[in-house]
Amino acid sequence: MTDPLDALGQVPPAVAYVLVAVVVLTESILLVGAFVPTLTLLLTAGALSRAGDLDLFLVIAVAACAVVAGDCLGHRTGRVLGERLRAGRLARRVPDAAWRRAEHLMERRGGQAVFVSRFVPVVRTVTPHVAGATRLPYRRIAPYSAVAAVLWAGAEAGAGYAAAPALERVLVFGGPLLAAVLAAGAGIAFVWVRLRRRRRGGPPGRGGAPPPGGPPEGDGPQDQPPSQAPGNAAPHAPSPRTSHPGGAHRDPPGLPAPVPGRRRGRPGAGPRFRRRCTARRTPRSAEWA
Template sequence: MDETLSKWVVEVATRGHLGASHDAASESLAPERVEGNRAVAFLTDVLDWLQALPQPALVAATGGLVLAECTIGLGFIAPGEGGLLIAATTVNSVPRFLILWAVVTVCAGIGDSIGYLIGRKYGVKLRETKLIQKYGVEGWDKATDILRRRGAWAVFFARFMPVVRTLTPAAAGTAGMQYRKFLPAVVAGAACWSALHISIGAALGEAAHQLEKYLSGGAVVLLVVVVVVIVVVHLVKKRKKAKAAANAPVVTSDDDPDLERVTG
């Protein structure tokens, strides 16, 4: 009986020691986990705050930013694309997606139409304005020439090119493109562009909520570094492409007489 009692006491003591060691190890790892959880929790709190905002106000603000970005002049300072991505992180249902998509598409079409009307009204005089002189006469000439030769397809694909999408509608008006050709291309491009960006933003928002469950502090830091590097590389590439496009020689329609010329 005494021998059995002694074995039981030893076993309990051993288990208690191991449990204490496990708790100590957990406490030693706690600071890193706490920091990681705090960082991710802050991000998810921000997203939760955005989702708690009145949807009409959030959608209206996003539509306003997109409209401003698509309007020549304001388009060079309004963060329409960034605002759309941020707003899209709040999309957590099909109705929210469809409402934001519809509003952004309409606002983009309105902004592009304003640019088109400005181009129609001022014509070639627009090329001599300080705005065009500042952001590149060569790029304006190239956009105008491509529009004359490619027509609606140039308008559609310009939607996916930063800065160019702001200049293209006005250039289309200056080039004399018919509005009945311009509008369908603008709406189609805006619909595809907004759907793409809302999908990306919604995916990022959902991913941010999942980070809090799975990532430690080190993983969060690594993820942030990777994202920053990707963004920087992407921006550098865009800047180089834009500079190369602006400096490229303009091909006139006389060089290829088989290409269709858009007329008013």
């Protein structure tokens, strides 16, 4: 038996659960979480579950809830300190384009970054702070954080449960190896998801295939002449009538032919209108003659 196992096994079960929650939650504190031995703690808790001192499922539930609360706390801390981090002495050396690129990356892959970083030590402490500093809404990363928390707690506590007879050797040699295996598995899963999306064509509007019925290549505004591109239309639209040499005008095809004796734009200017006007000018005495 190792010292962590003895210390956790000597306290009552209720205190052990509280200790698991506090230690896992402490890992979310920036600059402090890198030195918190959560892997050793969960391996020990899993071994105690096999001995009957603790409940394995309750250990996983407590650790997962602490992870979700820690990610929420880290996101909130990064959101509050985001402007201060940008205005700091070291952050001033970072170009604004780099900050915008980080914000764009978090906007597109923020949830996936939180999911993958949960299986990488130290990185899982920093990622929620970066998401908050880039103003990424917490609701975008909350589902990924919850799923990653359950998988991470189940993997580490389950490994301790399975390796309880040889826990001392696991803590000495298997802890770093287990962390490396979990990180490699998370990276492989992330790459597999990316390759699968590319084979399917990807979602519309993010580098994938255009949606069905979309405009073909070469018909966008950038491929049109300047006179036909949107926003570059001529200030005065040309007349529908085309002019030809000699001063003659010809209507474009599709327009109705003009009525003989009627001028365009003046309704009722035909022969009937002229006869009616002539009859009105005739004196009344001439009508009775």
